[in-house]
Amino acid sequence: xxxxxxxxxxxDVWDRSEMEPRIRHILERTVRLRxxxxxxPKSDAEVTAMLTxxxxxKGLEGIAITDVERMSGGASKEQFAFTLTHRETPQGERLVxxxxxxxxxxxxxxxxxxxxQSIMGNHMPVAPVRWFDADGDLLGQPAVIxxxxxxxxxxxxxxxxxxxxxGGRLGSLIDRLAPQYIDALATTHRFDWSRAHLRFFDAPRAxxxxxxxxxxxxxxxxWWDCLxxxxxxxxxxxxxxxxxxxxxxxxxxxxxxLRMGNFMFEExxxxxxxxxxxxxxxxxxxxxxxxxxxxxLFGAWGDDGVxxxxxxxxxxxxxxxxxxxSGNRIDPVRLHYYEVLNAYKCAVMDLGxxxxxxxxxxxxxxxxxxxxxxxxxxxxxxxxxxxxxx
Amino acid sequence: xxxxxxLRIANMIKALEQVVLPxxxxxxxxxxxxxxxxxxxxxxxxxxxxxxxxxxxxxxxxLQGLARHLLPDAPALLADDLKAALSMAxxxxxxxxxxxxxxxxxxxxxxxxxxxGGKDHAPLPPESIDALLNYAxxxxxxxxxxxxxxxxxxxxxxLPDLETMLAEAD
Numbered sequence: 001x002x003x004x005x006x007x008x009x010x011x012d013v014w015d016r017s018e019m020e021p022r023i024r025h026i027l028e029r030t031v032r033l034r035x036x037x038x039x040x041p042k043s044d045a046e047v048t049a050m051l052t053x054x055x056x057x058k059g060l061e062g063i064a065i066t067d068v069e070r071m072s073g074g075a076s077k078e079q080f081a082f083t084l085t086h087r088e089t090p091q092g093e094r095l096v097x098x099x100x101x102x103x104x105x106x107x108x109x110x111x112x113x114x115x116x117q118s119i120m121g122n123h124m125p126v127a128p129v130r131w132f133d134a135d136g137d138l139l140g141q142p143a144v145i146x147x148x149x150x151x152x153x154x155x156x157x158x159x160x161x162x163x164x165x166x167g168g169r170l171g172s173l174i175d176r177l178a179p180q181y182i183d184a185l186a187t188t189h190r191f192d193w194s195r196a197h198l199r200f201f202d203a204p205r206a207x208x209x210x211x212x213x214x215x216x217x218x219x220x221x222x223w224w225d226c227l228x229x230x231x232x233x234x235x236x237x238x239x240x241x242x243x244x245x246x247x248x249x250x251x252x253x254x255x256x257x258l259r260m261g262n263f264m265f266e267e268x269x270x271x272x273x274x275x276x277x278x279x280x281x282x283x284x285x286x287x288x289x290x291x292x293x294x295x296x297l298f299g300a301w302g303d304d305g306v307x308x309x310x311x312x313x314x315x316x317x318x319x320x321x322x323x324x325x326s327g328n329r330i331d332p333v334r335l336h337y338y339e340v341l342n343a344y345k346c347a348v349m350d351l352g353x354x355x356x357x358x359x360x361x362x363x364x365x366x367x368x369x370x371x372x373x374x375x376x377x378x379x380x381x382x383x384x385x386x387x388x389x390x
Numbered sequence: 391x392x393x394x395x396x397l398r399i400a401n402m403i404k405a406l407e408q409v410v411l412p413x414x415x416x417x418x419x420x421x422x423x424x425x426x427x428x429x430x431x432x433x434x435x436x437x438x439x440x441x442x443x444x445x446x447x448x449x450x451x452x453l454q455g456l457a458r459h460l461l462p463d464a465p466a467l468l469a470d471d472l473k474a475a476l477s478m479a480x481x482x483x484x485x486x487x488x489x490x491x492x493x494x495x496x497x498x499x500x501x502x503x504x505x506x507g508g509k510d511h512a513p514l515p516p517e518s519i520d521a522l523l524n525y526a527x528x529x530x531x532x533x534x535x536x537x538x539x540x541x542x543x544x545x546x547x548x549l550p551d552l553e554t555m556l557a558e559a560d
Contacts, residue, residue, distance in 0.1 A: 014511055069417070070418070070419075070420050070421075071419070071420070072419035072420040072422075072423050073419075229491075229494065229495050229498060230495065230498025230499050230501065230502045231498070231529075232453075232456065232498065232501050232502065232505060232522055232525065232526060232529075233522065233523075233525075233526035233529070233530070235501075235502040235505040235506055236505050236514075236519070236522050236523075236526070238506070239505060239506060239507075239511075239514070296544040296545075297542070297544060299544075365420070365424060367424050367427045367428055367431065368423070368424070368427060370431070371427050371430065371431065371540060371542075372542075374434075374537035374540045374542070375537065375540060375542035375543065376533070377529075377530045377531075377532075377533035377534045377537070378530075378534060378542065378543050378544070380526060380529065380530035380533070381527065381530035381531065381534060383526070384523050384526045384527045384530065387523065388523060
């Protein structure tokens with residue numbers, strides 16, 4: 001493995017303290033609270049009581065919580081739809097509560113999710129953020145409360161996929177969905193975060209390897225904090241990622257999980273109604289988003305046997321259309337690096353965090369986490385292929 | 391042993407699919423999803439349980455082979471730990487899944503320490519990296535085959551069935 005030579009603005013690639021402060025807070029909180037489990041899925045009555053207390057603390061009067069309905073989807077947050085009625089909204093409003101169980105496949109921050117989703121609502125369709133409780137001070141556990149958005153993530157007819165939107169088929173809607181998908185990626189990366197006064201985010205230095213090392217330190221800390229069974233190629237990948245960390249000339253907003261299953265659209269028009277799941281958003285290298293969506297597990301095979309990125313476009317078409325829409329040039333070396341990083345992240349989530357949450361019984365759907373964990377070796381195989389290629 | 395494990399697993403799947411799931415309201419999607427996944431897990435376990443001991447033995451043998459490859463070039467202090475973990479693994483009770491799992495974990499920690507090169511991050515020789523990548527590909531293929539029935543693997547059609555995979559390891 002060739003080691004990338006250090007530049008003047010670079011950080012020490014082995015300095016594990018090089019991490020975005022809010023991420024460090026979340027990871028340390030996870031470890032601190034781990035032993036307070038096991039987590040028990042919330043009942044409708046418990047959710048009603050939590051929400052009533054929350055809205056009272058927010059100063060609402062004449063509160064009624066009705067039609068509480070547990071939602072499926074995702075492998076991370078416990079989600080409920082409900083209707084809120086209070087003195088100023090007697091007609092009621094349908095909302096979604098998205099809250100953290102004690103541990104999930106990805107430990108993230110509802111403050112970051114609420115903040116960025118709220119701002120990005122000015123630039124693309126997203127579920128409107130009504131409230132968030134970053135550290136669970138009022139609700140008892142961190143949560144974000146969103147406006148209810150109608151739509152589907154898979155076509156109702158013939159598009160059913162597997163767990164978390166993976167492996168589905170978007171069928172005849174592909175031509176309508178693909179341009180909107182490209183536009184969502186380009187809009188995210190064009191967003192001027194430097195003027196946004198973000199409270200829950202910090203930005204890595206430009207023209208430095210800091211963006212890459214922050215990510216490596218985030219996910220390697222998750223791995224070592226969660227370790228159930230050592231996996232040699234995961235340790236090797238960490239070493240490779242440190243020794244090959246590339247420069248990021250211009251940090252941009254990265255969605256972190258923009259792929260099939262995380263955009264919602266209405267039928268039959270195919271018009272986007274919401275770009276979902278901003279929980280992994282951060283300021284970093286846009287190649288991370290491009291490499292993420294190109295992973296095989298998040299794509300599908302077309303009828304002609306061609307692999308479709310996010311179930312929408314052949315790889316070359318995807319790259320060409322993204323570059324045209326965003327004005328960003330994709331650097332193959334950085335793309336390759338972030339392909340390794342993303343395969344590593346997925347392995348860490350599936351074989352590290354998901355397994356630890358399951359063993360501790362700290363989630364509301366361990367049976368899903370162990371199912372996803374059983375796919376972790378797909379990413380190990382991918383890491384080997386990528387490191388050999390590089 | 392009656393009723394045997396195969397029969398009980400088959401009965402549980404039937405109960406879930408033909409009684410529990412139809413009784414769940416259509417709008418209880420999380421409960422329905424989880425019930426279907428439980429049936430899926432049970433179906434996989436039904437295929438796996440008789441081979442679980444053999445699978446763990448093969449995994450430990452392969453990890454021991456990797457450890458022996460890494461040993462000559464490992465920094466002295468880490469080599470001592472690796473040698474000790476290797477001896478423990480060789481001495482473990484090979485008819486106990488629990489004992490083999492423990493040995494795999496202990497040896498894995500010693501291998502990880504060598505990969506990361508200790509406090510000074512000692513360089514990994516190219517031969518060690520080759521050995522690691524070869525091992526990793528075998529390990530990943532073994533695990534992907536073991537869990538092939540989850541149908542999440544985009545290349546599942548290239549994977550052998552469990553019997554063939556274990557026979558290949560012999």
